[in-house]
Amino acid sequence: MQxxxxxxxxxxxxxxxxxxxxxxxxxxxQVQKTRREFEGDFTVVVFPLLKFSKQSPEQTGExxxxxxxxxxxxxxxxxxxxxxxxxxxxxxxxxxLLDGALRSPSYGRRVPGEDSPGVMIEYSSPNTNKxxxxxxxxxxxxxxxxxxxxxxxxxxxxxxxLVNDRGIHICKSMLAWQMDGKxxxxxxxxxxxxxxxxxxxxRYDQIYKSxxxxxxxxxxxxxxxxxxxxxxxxxxxxxxxxxxxxPEVRALWKTMNDWVYAGFDQTYRRLGINFDxxxxxxxxxxxxxxxxxxxxxxxxxxxxxxGSVWANLEExxxxxxxxxxxDGTSVYMTQDVGTAHQRYEESAFDSHIYVxxxxxxxxxxVLAIVLKKLGYAWADKLYHLSYGMVELPEGKMKSRExxxxxxxxxMDEMEVTARQMSEELGKLEExxxxxxxxxxxxxxxxxLKYFILKVxxxxxxxxxxxxxxxxxxxxxxxxxxxxxxIRSVMRKGADMHKGTGNEELNxxxxxxxxxxxxxxxxxxxxxxxxxxxxxxxxMYELAKEFNxxxxxYSILSAETAGQVSQRLLIIEAAGNMIExxxxxxxxxxxxxx
RNA sequence: GGCUCCAUAGUUCAAGGGAUAGAAUAGCGGUUUCCUAAACCGUAGAUACAGGUUCGAGUCCUGUUGGAGCUACCA
Numbered sequence: 001m002q003x004x005x006x007x008x009x010x011x012x013x014x015x016x017x018x019x020x021x022x023x024x025x026x027x028x029x030q031v032q033k034t035r036r037e038f039e040g041d042f043t044v045v046v047f048p049l050l051k052f053s054k055q056s057p058e059q060t061g062e063x064x065x066x067x068x069x070x071x072x073x074x075x076x077x078x079x080x081x082x083x084x085x086x087x088x089x090x091x092x093x094x095x096x097l098l099d100g101a102l103r104s105p106s107y108g109r110r111v112p113g114e115d116s117p118g119v120m121i122e123y124s125s126p127n128t129n130k131x132x133x134x135x136x137x138x139x140x141x142x143x144x145x146x147x148x149x150x151x152x153x154x155x156x157x158x159x160x161x162l163v164n165d166r167g168i169h170i171c172k173s174m175l176a177w178q179m180d181g182k183x184x185x186x187x188x189x190x191x192x193x194x195x196x197x198x199x200x201x202x203r204y205d206q207i208y209k210s211x212x213x214x215x216x217x218x219x220x221x222x223x224x225x226x227x228x229x230x231x232x233x234x235x236x237x238x239x240x241x242x243x244x245x246x247p248e249v250r251a252l253w254k255t256m257n258d259w260v261y262a263g264f265d266q267t268y269r270r271l272g273i274n275f276d277x278x279x280x281x282x283x284x285x286x287x288x289x290x291x292x293x294x295x296x297x298x299x300x301x302x303x304x305x306x307g308s309v310w311a312n313l314e315e316x317x318x319x320x321x322x323x324x325x326x327d328g329t330s331v332y333m334t335q336d337v338g339t340a341h342q343r344y345e346e347s348a349f350d351s352h353i354y355v356x357x358x359x360x361x362x363x364x365x366v367l368a369i370v371l372k373k374l375g376y377a378w379a380d381k382l383y384h385l386s387y388g389m390v391e392l393p394e395g396k397m398k399s400r401e402x403x404x405x406x407x408x409x410x411m412d413e414m415e416v417t418a419r420q421m422s423e424e425l426g427k428l429e430e431x432x433x434x435x436x437x438x439x440x441x442x443x444x445x446x447x448l449k450y451f452i453l454k455v456x457x458x459x460x461x462x463x464x465x466x467x468x469x470x471x472x473x474x475x476x477x478x479x480x481x482x483x484x485x486i487r488s489v490m491r492k493g494a495d496m497h498k499g500t501g502n503e504e505l506n507x508x509x510x511x512x513x514x515x516x517x518x519x520x521x522x523x524x525x526x527x528x529x530x531x532x533x534x535x536x537x538x539m540y541e542l543a544k545e546f547n548x549x550x551x552x553y554s555i556l557s558a559e560t561a562g563q564v565s566q567r568l569l570i571i572e573a574a575g576n577m578i579e580x581x582x583x584x585x586x587x588x589x590x591x592x593x
Numbered sequence: 594g595g596c597u598c599c600a601u602a603g604u605u606c607a608a609g610g611g612a613u614a615g616a617a618u619a620g621c622g623g624u625u626u627c628c629u630a631a632a633c634c635g636u637a638g639a640u641a642c643a644g645g646u647u648c649g650a651g652u653c654c655u656g657u658u659g660g661a662g663c664u665a666c667c668a
Contacts, residue, residue, distance in 0.1 A: 030609095030611080032609085032611085035612065035613095037612085037613080038612080043611095043612090045611060045612095047611070047648065047649075048611095050648080057648085081612075082612065083611080083612080083648085083649090084611080084612060127668080164668070167667080167668070168667080168668095169667090169668085281668090306666090308666065317596085318596085318664095319596095319664075322665085322666055324666090325666040326666065327666085329666085331665095331666070331667080331668085332667075332668050335668095357662095358597090358598075358661090358662065358663090359661095359662055359663065360662095360663085360668090361597065361598080361662075361663070362596085362597080362662090362663050362664070363663090363668090365597095386598090388598090388599090388661090388662095389661075389662080391661090393604090396661090421631070422631090425630090425631065427629085427631075443631090454606070454607095455605090455606065456606085456607090458598090459598095459599075459606090460598090460599075460661070460662095461605085461606085462604090462605065462606095464604085464605070467604085467605065467617095467618075470617090470618075471631050472617085472618085472631060472632090473616085473617040473618060474605090474606075474607095474616065474617045474618085475617085475631090477631060478617095478631070478632090480631090481629080481631050481632075482632090484629070484631095485628080485629055485632085488628070488629060489628045489629090492628060493628075525609080533606090533607090537606090537607065537616090540616080540617090541616090544616085547632060547633070548632095548633070548634095550628080550632080550633090551624095551632070551633045551634085552633085554627070554628065555628060556628050557627075557628075592629085593629085593631075
């Protein structure tokens with residue numbers, strides 16, 4: 001069955017040809033859903049048509065309405081208010097939809113095939129010197145949800161992670177552990193590996209600060225002291241040894257990184273995310289140098305007297321960018337040039353998405369330009385999904401002030417709150433301990449994920465811990481609860497299914513079906529704009545609409561058997577759609593809660 | 594200083610150039626012999642400021658004010 005919007009557009013073009021002898025494209029026809037306060041299902045905005053009809057808005061709407069009604073059985077009636085032609089769609093359309101596609105768990109989804117576009121998406125990209133925090137959570141949830149959305153819209157998606165496992169920051173943790181660690185490890189300390197390493201990163205900072213202070217007290221300037229502090233010099237020396245592949249340093253580095261990975265794995269599992277491939281910066285940081293040198297030979301880059309290599313981006317309205325240091329070593333940009341090249345060689349992606357915060361806008365702008373200069377046509381297949389910062393009600397998270405919200409702590413807290421709420425409401429009394437745990441985990445994680453994903457990724461957002469554990473209103477648990485209610489009714493009504501009921505649909509039922517009819521468009525819009533919040537907000541609207549319906553009309557005690565059957569079809573569709581949509585957000589839905 | 598992004602009820606978020614700017618939350622007032630009240634209903638409350646483009650501007654353009662980010666031989 002063809003979608004009704006498409007039919008309306010086609011017929012409008014026909015009408016324009018017949019009535020006004022004007023040729024217009026379907027793209028010129030604006031069809032939107034009729035606002036609730038007016039009679040109708042879809043609305044054609046007639047203002048853009050006036051230049052073809054050469055009539056008043058009212059006359060144009062009226063004559064178009066007459067034409068549409070006469071041309072299609074699906075258009076039952078119309079009315080014109082100001083410049084808006086409101087169309088009432090025949091019940092038959094909604095009923096056929098309900099009997100067919102709408103109830104499918106895969107409604108609106110497409111399955112990727114061999115020749116579907118290949119999308120590589122990089123996200124998470126943690127440093128190994130400290131545990132994941134709230135900012136990483138947003139990154140991970142976005143990356144994962146976008147991956148699922150892209151898969152569901154027919155793309156072959158490859159999820160990759162790039163772990164920043166080398167550099168001065170890791171050396172700082174290593175050094176502090178050597179100084180103060182007394183040999184403790186995750187087992188002996190009972191700490192998660194990433195937290196343990198993070199503890200020594202903090203420890204390093206304390207040692208550093210106290211050394212700086214001592215130097216200043218002995219008459220050194222602040223700036224001088226900061227540059228001369230012994231631990232900093234030692235950390236640099238350790239990095240140098242790391243690069244020289246000193247066995248002892250490498251061994252410690254490997255040990256501590258492995259602790260961190262074990263910790264990260266746990267956090268990732270809990271978040272429900274996974275990667276098809278993980279890249280390690282220690283293996284990729286040298287990549288890119290050859291490409292840069294080649295660019296230098298070809299004259300698209302230039303070299304200063306000190307030997308450093310640069311790209312001149314003035315033509316693009318930017319600055320000059322360093323690509324190789326005077327000692328010949330690579331910088332971050334060099335590495336990204338290399339990894340992009342490597343990935344394209346590996347899988348010839350049709351697009352490559354980087355889920356990275358907006359503080360790196362400049363970096364990715366430069367990356368694309370540099371790749372272009374180096375002659376890679378695929379440079380314009382790179383896309384930086386630049387998401388906004390997560391702030392707390394009192395402002396930015398600051399590690400120095402201890403206001404960083406730890407990812408693991410946050411997840412714990414969400415689950416504990418779910419537990420408390422469930423117990424207060426007496427929701428889980430008849431469940432086993434294991435079931436209780438599972439449901440509270442689903443609810444807690446659902447609340448957290450929804451809270452973050454409902455916001456447009458590109459915008460900065462405020463994370464209010466108090467609000468995030470609210471399970472009422474526009475929240476994940478609200479939608480989960482709606483699902484649980486649906487499933488409950490379906491269990492009770494399993495025997496009452498008597499096939500299709502051909503009953504008159506009431507207003508609320510039509511609204512629900514019409515809303516569900518939109519799901520494919522929401523999906524494709526979300527995929528197009530890489531924006532899971534569209535799916536999240538749609539799920540909320542749907543749940544809200546469903547709850548009103550549920551409140552106003554009885555399903556199992558409807559007046560006729562036909563009505564019972566028909567309503568069971570509607571809630572089946574709604575349940576499947578909630579499950580499907582929430583899956584795209586990485587949120588599980590419980591059968592009971 | 595330069596560049597980029599942002600500004601919507603007390604607060605947190607919506608609104609493909611289209612009708613009277615929607616929700617949630619906090620506040621106030623209601624709904625339970627009935628399929629899960631983590632629900633439902635009612636009430637009140639917002640486009641930073643000044644211009645411009647348009648039949649029509651929260652949305653596009655210019656300026657002002659306020660906020661964030663970037664502007665490293667860091668990543």
